[in-house]
Amino acid sequence: xxxxxxxxxxxxxxxxxxxxxxxxxxKKTNIPSPLINxxxxxxxxxxxxxxxxxxxxxxxxxxxxxxxxxxxxxPTCRAEHPVVNQLAKLNALYIVxxxxxxxxxxxxxxxxxxxxxxxxxxxxxxxxxxxxxGVYAAPETFLVDPSxxxxxxxxxxxTWDVVEKEILPRVESMESES
Numbered sequence: 148x149x150x151x152x153x154x155x156x157x158x159x160x161x162x163x164x165x166x167x168x169x170x171x172x173x174k175k176t177n178i179p180s181p182l183i184n185x186x187x188x189x190x191x192x193x194x195x196x197x198x199x200x201x202x203x204x205x206x207x208x209x210x211x212x213x214x215x216x217x218x219x220x221x222p223t224c225r226a227e228h229p230v231v232n233q234l235a236k237l238n239a240l241y242i243v244x245x246x247x248x249x250x251x252x253x254x255x256x257x258x259x260x261x262x263x264x265x266x267x268x269x270x271x272x273x274x275x276x277x278x279x280x281g282v283y284a285a286p287e288t289f290l291v292d293p294s295x296x297x298x299x300x301x302x303x304x305x306t307w308d309v310v311e312k313e314i315l316p317r318v319e320s321m322e323s324e325s
Contacts, residue, residue: 192269202267208293216280217246243266288305
């Protein structure tokens with residue numbers, strides 16, 4: 148009898164571990180950022196495919212903008228890209244692509260293939276700026292107000308639901324305050 152019960156107990160124990168693991172993984176997009184309500188980290192980065200051009204966080208002051216960390220090597224970035232393209236078509240805010248830990252030719256080819264929704268794409272080749280932003284893994288998205296303060300962070304794939312419920316209402320609120 149014990150020889151029949153033991154596999155059954157082991158099976159239910161594995162199912163319980165799987166359920167607990169799935170509940171924990173659902174919370175990964177709710178990791179709070181210590182940067183909320185703090186200034187954007189300083190950066191001075193090259194502009195993708197524009198040799199000699201650089202941009203700093205100061206050059207983005209005065210308008211709300213979205214910073215979207217992505218890489219051509221990132222399958223989840225590919226999955227979220229249609230949402231970023233759709234958001235760009237609204238012209239609701241300036242969108243900064245933060246291409247990180249990528250090879251420039253791969254990044255340019257990726258944008259040419261899937262569309263370039265970014266007003267500007269910056270190159271964080273060594274990932275130092277992504278570390279300053281506290282990026283866990285691509286993709287991650289930050290909404291920044293006109294004064295350069297981070298007001299929202301989304302970890303993982305951006306969805307249209309997040310755009311409609313989190314990003315656009317905040318942008319509209321910023322515009323009504325000015």
